[in-house]
Each structure stands twice: as C-alpha cells, then as structure tokens.
Amino acid sequence: MxxxxxxxxxxxxxxxxxxxxxxxxxxxxxxxxxxxxxxxxxxxxxxxxxxxxxxxxxxxxxxxxxxxxxxxxxxxxxxxxxxxxxxxxxxxxxxxxxxxxxxxxxxxxxxxxxxxxxxxxxxxxxxxxxxxxxxxxxxxxxxxxxxxxxxxxxxxxxxxxxxxxxxxxxxxxxxxxFDEEDFQQSGVRERAFSEKENLMITIGRLGTYQKDTEMLLDAVADIDLKDWKIMLVGSIEEKFKSKIEAFYQMHPEKRYSVVFTGPVYDRNLLYDLYSRSKVFLLTSRFESYAIVLGEARRFSNYLVSTPVGGMSDRIHDKGQGSFVEIENSESLTSVVEDIINGHLDISKVSNDNLSxxxxxxxxxxxxxx
Structure with missing residues (x-):
C-alpha cells in the first residue's frame, strides 16, 4: 500500500x-x-x-x-x-x-x-x-x-x-x-550521578551578546573551583578571544579549570559531555527555546540558567535547578559556590522523558x- x-x-x-x-x-x-x-x-x-x-x-x-x-x-x-x-x-x-x-x-x-x-x-x-x-x-x-x-x-x-x-x-x-534514537545508536554510556565528574558545561555561540559569556567569566573569576572544572563548548566570536586571554592573564590558575574547547560537531562527543557533567550553565540575555536545556536535562544535569528559553518549563522544583538573574554575575557566583561547597543537593535531578x-x-x- x-x-x-x-x-x-x-x-x-x-x-x-x-x-x-x-x-x-x-x-x-x-x-x-x-x-x-x-x-x-x-x-x-x-x-x-x-x-x-x-x-x-x-x-x-x-x-x-x-x-x-x-x-x-x-x-x-x-x-x-x-x-x-x-x-x-x-x-x-x-x-x-x-x-x-x-x-x-x-x-x-x-x-x-x-x-x-x-x-x-x-x-x-x-x-x-x-x-x-x-x-x-x-x-x-x-x-x-x-x-x-x-x-x-x-x-x-x-x-x-x-x-x-x-x-x-x-x-x-x-x-x-531529544533524539533518543540517535543516542541509543551512538554507543555512548549514560552515567549515573555517582559516575559523573565534577564538571559544569555550557554550550553555545560563545562571546555573542545573546549568550553573555562575560557573565560566566566574571562569576567564576574569584571562585575557588577546588576539584571542579568548567568547560565552555562552542564557536568563539573573534572579538571575544582577547577577553578570554585577559581572563587567563588575571587568573592563570584557571587556565586548566575553565576550558574553552571550541565547537564540537560530533554528536557522540556532545552526548559524552552531557553524560559526564553534573551541571549545565546558561547565561543568555534572551532565548526563544534553548534546546541545550532539554538535552542537559535528559542526562540529569542540574540546570543553572537565567529565566529564558523555557527554563521555567524545565524546572519543577528547587532540586532540578536554580535561576540566576540576567546580567548578574554575583547571582551566578552564589549558585556556583553553593554547588561546589555542597550547599545545594544536585544529585536528584530527574531524567525527563523528552524523546x-x-x-x-x-x-x-x-x-x-
């Protein structure tokens, strides 16, 4: 037929x-x-x-x-x-x-x-x-x-x-x-919380006005990250590269704990990053719907985001994530420090069925x- x-x-x-x-x-x-x-x-x-x-x-x-x-x-x-x-x-x-x-x-x-x-x-x-x-x-x-x-x-x-x-x-x-079919065929292992690394990630077009990557750098500049690492994944605006180098010159100790990876086009590598990380950060000034929030939630990442891109639809209670204010690095600093110091329980994030x-x-x- x-x-x-x-x-x-x-x-x-x-x-x-x-x-x-x-x-x-x-x-x-x-x-x-x-x-x-x-x-x-x-x-x-x-x-x-x-x-x-x-x-x-x-x-x-x-x-x-x-x-x-x-x-x-x-x-x-x-x-x-x-x-x-x-x-x-x-x-x-x-x-x-x-x-x-x-x-x-x-x-x-x-x-x-x-x-x-x-x-x-x-x-x-x-x-x-x-x-x-x-x-x-x-x-x-x-x-x-x-x-x-x-x-x-x-x-x-x-x-x-x-x-x-x-x-x-x-x-x-x-x-x-979420493209569950593609993930299941990828062979990437999905990690339980106990297997995840002390890793926070963000994914996007870094250095654009929309993504406000400056807010993230300002927020973590004076934080003791201890054994945590922050990975910023995505293309980098040319004009923003000088700000990254200035950040490392002022905070040389963070050159290996705050890492810009560049763009990652391989979906399997992205799945692995989500699976390894415990926290997803989003500092955007505006978004229609941030697809990355849903992807991060699929891998039980604790979401820390400005109130944009469907964040309120993703967060049902305090145990799933935290809001930070737009263009307010101090707001983000407070949440990140609470996570690093164990003052926020990020271990019980539910895995939404977003297939x-x-x-x-x-x-x-x-x-x-």
Missing amino acids: KKRKLVLVFNDVERVHLVKDVFLVPYYLGKRLDMEVSIVYPPTETNVDLPSSHRGVKLIRLPKGRYPITASLWLMKYAKEIDILMQFHFRNRVTLTTFVYKFFNPKGVVYCKSDGLFCFEPFISIPKSPLLKFLYRNYMRSVNCISFELKDALYMAQTKSFMGLSLKDKAVYMPNG WDELVKAIRLPGFN
Missing part, C-alpha cells in the same frame, strides 16, 4: 538542521504516522552539499529563485500529492505557501510548529496590507494544529483571539525534545490520530 506523504517546506535548511527540530519533528512525526517524509528547501551557498536523503527523509532542493515564490510554484505542482503540509512559525511566507497548498488541495492537513511569544507579533499588530490581512485570516482558518515550545505562548494562543479568530482548539504544547517519539503524540491532526 502506498504511504501517505508529509512534507515540510522550510526557508532555510543547513546541515546543522539535521540534528535539530527542523529535521527531527517531521522525521519522528512521519515515523509515528508511518508516512513518507520530505523536506523542501531553497538552495544557498552553504547547503549545496546536503545529501538527497537523510535517515529515510527525502531532502528536495528547490530551483534557484526568489523564496517563497519557488516554494509556491513547487506546491502548485505537488500539493495534491501531499497529505500533511508542515511549516515553522508565523511568517508572511508561511501564510502564502499555506494558501497555495490549500487552494490546490482543499482537503490537505496543515501543521505548524511555532516557538515563543514573538511569533504572534504579526497578529497583535494587524497588517495594513489587504493582501496580508487576507493571507493571515486564511492561514488561521486553514491550519489544523499549532504546537508551541513554551507554556506562556500556549496560554496566549488559547486565551486571546487574533484578527477575530481563535486558536484555542488548535493549539497544543510540545517542548523541544521526540513521545512528544510528537501531542500533535493532533484530523484523520491521523
């Missing part, structure tokens, strides 16, 4: 997306519904080396041209063959491609994976263009299910109307998950549930 088809149309697919929700949600949703899955994307200078398929998912490159026009033309040709159209976020281009899909396949099902509150900006400020008004209203009526990464975004979607239309019966909560296999069950689609 011929399988039904699920297609994600997305405006920016790079190799890095093959380990993120852009790939993993359609992959796991298609696996659950036993569907043929394809991801359709425009070509760029940096994605020319993408394979034609990955883990059974077809990766279809659009012709060169202006997006979303190229996507709309592709949908005109193939809409009738698509049973579920998946898209990300509320954007003008998404309303256009949804309109084209539903025009050529009125019985087709539409699913949108959204993120945080800022996704509602187009609806809160009603567009002046009559065409955009039409497209947004059409989109609100056409979409069958919208999942939100954050609970406060879900609450807004369920309690407010947008352009006179309600999303209450279409909105569901689905946080970002995408389970999370995609929240997606409710007519004719597929």
Whole structure:
C-alpha cells in the first residue's frame, strides 16, 4: 500500500538542521504516522552539499529563485500529492505557501510548529496590507494544529483571539525534545550521578551578546573551583578571544579549570559531555527555546540558567535547578559556590522523558490520530 506523504517546506535548511527540530519533528512525526517524509528547501551557498536523503527523509532542493515564490510554484505542482503540509512559525511566507497548498488541495492537513511569544507579533499588530490581512485570516482558518515550545505562548494562543479568530482548539504544547534514537545508536554510556565528574558545561555561540559569556567569566573569576572544572563548548566570536586571554592573564590558575574547547560537531562527543557533567550553565540575555536545556536535562544535569528559553518549563522544583538573574554575575557566583561547597543537593535531578517519539503524540491532526 502506498504511504501517505508529509512534507515540510522550510526557508532555510543547513546541515546543522539535521540534528535539530527542523529535521527531527517531521522525521519522528512521519515515523509515528508511518508516512513518507520530505523536506523542501531553497538552495544557498552553504547547503549545496546536503545529501538527497537523510535517515529515510527525502531532502528536495528547490530551483534557484526568489523564496517563497519557488516554494509556491513547487506546491502548485505537488500539493495534491501531499497529505500533511508542515511549516515553522508565523511568517508572511508561511501564510502564502499555506494558501497555495490549500487552494490546490482543499482537503490537505496543515501543521505548524511555532516557538515563543514573538511569533504572534504579526497578529497583535494587524497588517495594513489587504493582501496580508487576507493571507493571515486564511492561514488561521486553514491550519489544523499549532504546537508551541513554551507554556506562556500556549496560554496566549488559547486565551486571546487574533484578527477575530481563535486558536484555542488548535493549539497544543510540545517542548523541544531529544533524539533518543540517535543516542541509543551512538554507543555512548549514560552515567549515573555517582559516575559523573565534577564538571559544569555550557554550550553555545560563545562571546555573542545573546549568550553573555562575560557573565560566566566574571562569576567564576574569584571562585575557588577546588576539584571542579568548567568547560565552555562552542564557536568563539573573534572579538571575544582577547577577553578570554585577559581572563587567563588575571587568573592563570584557571587556565586548566575553565576550558574553552571550541565547537564540537560530533554528536557522540556532545552526548559524552552531557553524560559526564553534573551541571549545565546558561547565561543568555534572551532565548526563544534553548534546546541545550532539554538535552542537559535528559542526562540529569542540574540546570543553572537565567529565566529564558523555557527554563521555567524545565524546572519543577528547587532540586532540578536554580535561576540566576540576567546580567548578574554575583547571582551566578552564589549558585556556583553553593554547588561546589555542597550547599545545594544536585544529585536528584530527574531524567525527563523528552524523546521526540513521545512528544510528537501531542500533535493532533484530523484523520491521523
């Protein structure tokens, strides 16, 4: 019997997306519904080396041209063959491609994976263009299910109307998950707390304004780390490298206890880092949804984070993590010292079931549930 088809149309697919929700949600949703899955994307200078398929998912490159026009033309040709159209976020281009899909396949099902509150900006400020008004209203009526990464975004979607239309019966909560299948195939050993190292890690684009890596360095500058190590994993902004060297010159004793590893692209090495570490640190000024928090929680890391990126959704009680104030290094110093000195019990962090296999069950689609 011929399988039904699920297609994600997305405006920016790079190799890095093959380990993120852009790939993993359609992959796991298609696996659950036993569907043929394809991801359709425009070509760029940096994605020319993408394979034609990955883990059974077809990766279809659009012709060169202006997006979303190229996507709309592709949908005109193939809409009738698509049973579920998946898209990300509320954007003008998404309303256009949804309109084209539903025009050529009125019985087709539409699913949108959204993120945080800022996704509602187009609806809160009603567009002046009559065409955009039409497209947004059409989109609100056409979409069958919208999942939100954050609970406060879900609450807004369920309690407010947008352009006179309600999303209450279409909105569901689905946080970002973990690629359990990939981990189980990795061969990396998952460590119990007693086997973990006295290790704190952070992962991200270090030195960017968003990540506020300065806050972390300021916080640990005068701390006696004892037998603890802090590893900062990720690419380093060029302008930040001088600050790192200045930190080591002022605190030479920390050159081997506060370590910048550079980027780690090997997922097995990242899994091993999470498994070895006891604490995950996040000092961001802002995040939509910090995927690293969910990954760290999967390996029972105690979370120490600013109140961003779904942190409040990850922390159910004091034993799971601690909040620190944005741009407040003293707040972080206090928590880190409490951990090192044994004043905080970090040994009882629960291992949340964040497998995408389970999370995609929240997606409710007519004719597929």
